[in-house]
Amino acid sequence: SAVISQKPSRDICQRGTSLTIQCQVDSQVTMMFWYRQQPGQSLTLIATANQGSEATYESGFVIDKFPISRPNLTFSTLTVSNMSPEDSSIYLCSVGTISYEQYFGPGTRLTVT
């Protein structure tokens, strides 16, 4: 398994501002992902964070709104830009392992007012 931390754990932000969420893993991993969980809903993949290249975004998510960095094999950031109340969600990063299990961080609970 992998130990994953996220910062911040929660935040309350004003509309129009941006928030950067950090994800740190205790070991080098190839695959890192960012998911969103809207209130009362299941998880939806935002993008795959690729080390050394641009992230791969899912349908409905764009780089201008959710820029992602992956400078090395243990760290990634997700920025939620120009926030609106509809962005209020839990944002989770996850990592894949060589046994194909995927482990999740504790999540960042974002409230946009």
Added chain:
Amino acid sequence: SQQGEEDPQALSIQEGENATMNCSYKTSINNLQWYRQNSGRGLVHLILIRSNEREKHSGRLRVTLDTSKKSSSLLITASRAADTASYFCATDETSGSRLTFGEGTQLTVNP
């Protein structure tokens, strides 16, 4: 879009009883994983079952997979109040790739 459905959406049982949750999916898969989530926190990985496996056990958990029916079930035996949580299944079409999640089952275990 979500891969499939889980049923029931909500399940309420007494402590000591068994809880069974079902998950259906739409496409071919390589692996199916089950997760637990307590009160909107992070997901806890419970178990992974590969497409060529039919059943897997881990402690009080038993997972089955029927690829012909594109469905899986999670059985929790001798449930405890601490098992109260949301349970999600997630599938990948290529091993180690993106996961597609089911809608989840909210389990309440009453003491």
